[in-house]
Amino acid sequence: MKNPMRVAVTGAAGQISYSLLFRIASGDMLGKDQPVILQLLEITPAMDALRGVVMELEDCAFPLVAGITTSDKPEVAFDKADVALLVGARPRGPGMERKDLLEANAAIFSEQGKALNAVASRDVKVLVVGNPANTNSLIAQRNAPDLNPRNFTAMTRLDHNRALAQLAGKTGASTTDIKKMIIWGNHSATQYPDISQAMVKGDAASGLVPRDWYESDFIPTVQQRGAAIIKARGASSAASAGSSAVDHIRDWVMGTPDGDWVSMAVPSDGSYGIEKGLIYSFPVTCKGGDYSIVQGLEVDDFSRERMQVTEQELREERDGVAHLLP
């Protein structure tokens, strides 16, 4: 039996966690042979609700759950954490952009970055889900100077999966037939879902769909999918977000398949001319618990322009929270 891994989850009594925790506990994220200790963080007024979630986790009798702790203190929840899923933050409502949440949510991530710095495993893998995810991840990273900055990431896997689903629907393929999808940039309406490298059953996707559909339907649909779900459901996407968080961590820890890649928002190393340090979504491959940005892709003028628009938005978000970036 493997030693248990410690998985910290914030916002553990919220919507996303209500799906995510059960997927982690069943082994979907770290493997069916990997025991987990769940270390759950909530704000004080939500501790009762969290107690209810823990009762349900217990009632599932998941064989892989080696322990569950709850706390309203980040230094307790992050203690020796191997994986930290930072989900807890206010969601947006109708008519809001995700960056409208920056003021409400940014302080959470500076506090949690400091706590991770103090008590988490030195190899902790951090995924920020709470919006605006990229900039919140930057805030946490900059407040954790003793941790490897590369270990701070943000979630664009939901956008990646949404793009796979749209292209699969249009081409009559299944999502597993599609390789090499890319989401560039911010998890926001400026993100650039790019099919220029994508293959459907071995054929270039760009040759299978009309250019007009790609530019006027596919790109805006993926960019606006979060808002469409809020409009339809009256609440932001939760189960699909939880599922994509499982995908993000699973692939980071266990690796991506040969011949394919995934999208992760990671600290830019200057690849593709994107300003170093911004938490920007790139195509990445994962191996041995580490990720690498895919190099050498050709970028045409159409793509370059869109990659720069979303980069500029991330710069503006960063500059707006300069007071939280030591």
Ligand SMILES: NC(=O)C1=CN([C@@H]2O[C@H](COP(=O)(O)OP(=O)(O)OC[C@H]3O[C@@H](n4cnc5c(N)ncnc54)[C@H](O)[C@@H]3O)[C@@H](O)[C@H]2O)C=CC1
């Ligand atoms: N990156 C992505 O693709 C996606 C991100 N999101 C974002 O995820 C976040 C959470 O969404 P939901 O679960 O639907 O919201 P929710 O409101 O149902 O749950 C959030 C939970 O976080 C808790 N919380 C607030 N401040 C906290 C703190 N300082 N420490 C610990 N817990 C705290 C709240 O008490 C609440 O239980 C939102 O910001 C949402 O916009 C949602 C979907 C996709």
Ligand SMILES: O=C([O-])CC(=O)C(=O)O
């Ligand atoms: O749209 C929202 O506010 C929630 C979210 O991030 C998404 O569904 O992609």
